[in-house]
Amino acid sequence: MVPITTFHYLVVAAALFVLGVIGVLTRRNVVIMLMSIELILNAVNLNLVAFSRMWGRLEGQVFAIFIVVDAAAEAAVGLGILIAFFRNKETINVDEIDLLKW
């Protein structure tokens, strides 16, 4: 078998990134859009960790940890907005979220 190199990891990360972008751009349900954003963040994480391995330095891992923290904050706030929104509009579809003010 071909030995696994950084390149392999980058390909996987790119695939996940693109999948995440597709999800964000095409899905209708906001919850799933948020999940797709998590997917994108994870793809970036994978890149960072793979580069950290490539260069033998830990900065990549540290940044990955920061991104995880960021993702947690993003999920909490995003879902909070979502719930507040659902309360008022009873919908979580992006198609119906198209006004600046109700």
Add this chain to the structure above:
Amino acid sequence: MAEDVKAPAPPPPPEGEKKPAAAAPVATATSVGATAKAAAPAKPSGPVPVPWTSALVEKYRSQYGSGLEALTYLGQNYLSVDRSMIPDILRLLRDEEQFDYCVDVTAVHYPKREKQFEVLWILYSFPRNERMRVKTQITDGDSIASCVSIWPTANWLEREVYDMFGIQFDGHPDLKRLLLPDGWKGHPLRKDYGILQQDKEWVQINLGIESGQ
């Protein structure tokens, strides 16, 4: 059960108002207790209701006049009042006479009478430690004022009376059947309620078989 099939023949009801009880005719007694010594149950006439005199009764009598009768039977007092006076008198009893506890609301069916139903309120006063009953007669189809606003406890009790006798209570917040299912036909504690007929019908509809009763 079997002898009740043809007609829901009720026992001979006491005729009219509470008259001295010559009501239990000797004939019935002997026919039922044929094997027993006829002499033993020779107590055809029990105690007689005597007029109940008290300040309360006097007050109401002067206030309402003839539509009110106060009697005592076996030491238990009751007021027999006209249907129209019911809401007023119940409210007065609670507010002025401290009958703060409505023990029970119930009814009795006398199919042979002109006013078929007798509706009763059993009241109790905590401060006075005294019980009394208020009763009124109504005809079938008459409604009567609900006393839920006087005693909240009457809520389910009136629903039960409605359930069992079909008596309507005006002003009841949610008058519907209490114990029987909502789709039930008839009111079981009426004397003319056909138990077997109901049973047969129910079994046939719901189980698709003949009732074995």
Add this chain to the structure above:
Amino acid sequence: MPNFIMSYLGSTVTPGEAGNQFWALIYVLIIFAAVSLAVVAMNWFERKALAHFQIRLGPMRVGPHGLLQPIADALKLALKEDIIPAEADQFVFWIAPVIGLLAAFTVYTVIPFGPSQAVSDMNIGVLFMLGVSSLGVLGIVVAGWASNSHYPLIGALRSSAQMVSYEVAMGLAVVSAVLMTSMKTGTGTLSMIGIVESQQQQGIWFIFKFFPLGLIAFVNFVIAMIAETNRAPFDMAEAESELTAGYHTEYSGLRWSLFMLAEYAAMIAVSSIAVTLWLGGWLRPFPNLLNAPAWDFIFSLFPGLTFGALAAVAVIGVMRMPVHPYFRVQRIGLAVFAALLGFIALFLLVIALAGRSSDATVAARFRDGIDYVYWFVLKVALFMYLFIWCRATWPRYRFDQLMRVGWKVLLPITLVVLILTAIVGVIVS
């Protein structure tokens, strides 16, 4: 091949560390079987102990003193009709118990039954354990959702909220134990084996370290772990009298038994963690005070003696059974059981004696291994008893009270303990 086995039995490192996949696999299988067996035994023990708390006898019919009752139960559950509600989400309904079970069993890969008696010695062992055990909540949430019914849904929401909240207190309590590992060497460790070894080096179980800080952290951890495993008095999720059975209301048969298996496996897992972190893991009592070889020998007799005592109890049971044809099969069964226990006792004693004759031999290593596992299992068993004891004694918390206890009582206490531990540690070193 026996030589191969013996060579491994004498090994001083875990299979994971040795890079020996074969033995790692064997270990995984052994642990899987042993945990399943432990769950079965726990099931029997819980029913019996609970029954005796409640002045009843508990199972008595299937096997002598109901010893075969768990097997009968398992058979019944396996053969029961497996009902999936029509409105349920089939796939998720099917996968939910598996998630719980996997999470519960995966934790065991890092649990050290001895210095070399573990599948692997991960250097992030504690984190791994916390993370994997937190995955169990997914199974519960998803099960409640997939059942498509109100009671399971409420049960699932309750238990997810509960587990997430208590995880915080649990994690902080764990961190204070991890802090203690850095006392002598300067660098702490997250490895489970490393934690026990540092207790050995410091010569103190962490429960007594910086008294009473270690004790408080330990008690907090125990409370959090009872809540984390959804056991009484924190069994909100499956509060029988409120939510019928919580998240597994709609489950039946094998799938239900998987949930039970996961629950008990998780109980044993968290107890093992508590033992590892605070009660010195595989260390025998007083390894520093009573460290003469004679003491080693005396303590190495304990496993054999324990099994001997169990055998004696079984023999007494045989003798106390009424002499009646009705009890014949039961008498024979119990006698066989007693004989089995006796043989195990004998075997262990022989090992202990053989290990004495010469140190650093395979027999000695083997004896040590048995000692380690014995002390570890004994401590875990005490926790199991604690679980049952709590269940028999306490009423159930209400949900808001439970959350209040988690956030307003446990969390501040563990935080303060953590900070104090750090301060004391800095001062001491």
Add this chain to the structure above:
Amino acid sequence: MNPSLNMALISAFTTTTDPGMAPVATPFFFYLLSGLAVAGGFLVITRRNPVHCALALIVTLIAMAHLYLMLYAPFVAAVQIIVYAGGIMVLFLFVIMLVSIERASKDRRFNRIWPVGLAAACALMALFVSAFVKGRALFPDRMIAIPEGSNTQQVASMLYGEAGRMGQYTFAFEIASLLLLVAILGAVIMTKKKI
């Protein structure tokens, strides 16, 4: 048996020769895990039911945690499982159960402008592909071994510093904690019915 056979057995299961806790059967597990991750990601964006999406995302996250392990980043892997799979995804499931999903699952899956989005994503993919094809040489085929045993300590010393000195990222770490605090407050305030 002798140690040599023992070693032979070991080497039968490992492809690397370095001792210790090196990943075993790397290509096999890499393809398995990355396949799982990509499949999970695909399911996330295609499944109709949000709970299924969440489960698929959990599969992706766990697979990626294992990929991190293979990249000698055990601490990141543990954080990934604890924070993502155990925390964030539970939060997601919680929210999915709170908001109506039955109606959502009956509706269309994709939004009105999905062709545009798909086209944009495809363009991005094309960019990636061209970058990888052109820049293949930029990524050297090397893997520098990071000492895994002390990974956590090293990450910690970068974050917190050691021996009284501030670490390289201590300030960033504090900022991140502040960010989390703000996020918690924001989420609580937004979801509270009456403040």
Add this chain to the structure above:
Amino acid sequence: MSAAAKDGTKENVNDVSGHALPHAIPSHLHLETPEKPYLDSNELIINMGPQHPATHGVLRVILKLDGEKVLGTECVIGYLHRGVEKIAENRTYAMFNPYVDRMDYVAAVSNGLGYCEAVEKLLNVEAPPRADYIRVILTELNRMASHQLWLGTHALDIGAMTPLFYTFRDREEILKIFEKYCGARLTTHAFRIGGCQYETYAGFEKDVKNFLTFVAPKIDEYEELLTTNRIWLERTKNVGVISGEDCVALGVTGPVLRASGVEWDLRKAQPYSAYSKFDFDIPTGENGDTYDRYLVRMEEMRQSLRIVEQAVNSIPEGPIMAKVPKVIKPPVGEIYHSIEAPKGELGYFIVSDGSTQPYRLRVRPPSLVNLQALDVMVRGLLVADVIAVIGTIDIVLGEVDR
């Protein structure tokens, strides 16, 4: 998740567990629903019962919840309705006597006592003193048994399993006495109109005295398990609070009324049977919460022991049956007689037309009337408290539904 769980759209509201309920949101509840429901996804309607481990039989409570907070309840009862009052009209007075045992089947002796005394009053006979004493002893023992069963199930509802078995162990001793006395344990049919049928068996007094010495420490044992238990206190204090005025207005009687501070017990207020001869206290509570009701009932057990002790020490000799005609034909008239059953005021209203069968017999069941207070008690509490409150009202569905 069914549709009603997630969105409170109006057409889905009635859909409770798949069945279209005619009255899912009771109109009499007057639930304050805001104009625009705010996160109505949280508003669920949950059907507790009729098959639910904690509704003590077949009570069905429809709960309207906001998250876990109870906005309102409606009880659906009648699953155990057997038409006892109708049966009475087709049975003679003596034949109906066993039926009353089936109403409150955990306190069958009390039911029998009330019925027999009501008919006796109607017949104008009085049970002889010895019969009265036997009645008091058995009724008070039965009150203990009922309270013990209540304690066990109530504690089980709150999650404490163990007291259930302790109380059942001790209740067993009472049932043994019943069994020895009249052959039955649960539905005893112990009394007859006019007295008792059976003379006490040899050793009855000794059994009762032994029981008294046996059970007194056991009550302390229950209290040891629960009274100062922190979780028990948290689960019961300030839960299901009802004021004395509300109790009176709702007609609530029995320990629930007394726990709300109203010192009223029919045994003292209008003594029947031989109760005027005994010295006992009426325990009352202050707050009217679940904990006070628990304490009141525990104290009532002790008071019952006191009564039994006095009764068994001073039981007179004499006949046990009054002169009652073989065929019971009360004169025309009507009577209401009530006793203090373990659950509250148990009344019988009997209309006689002079024949051998009651013309109308009405039972005033304490459980039914007390159950009405459930809605008042649980508003604003949590689901778990509903269980505790149902337990603390101490209902028996056989009596509620009759």
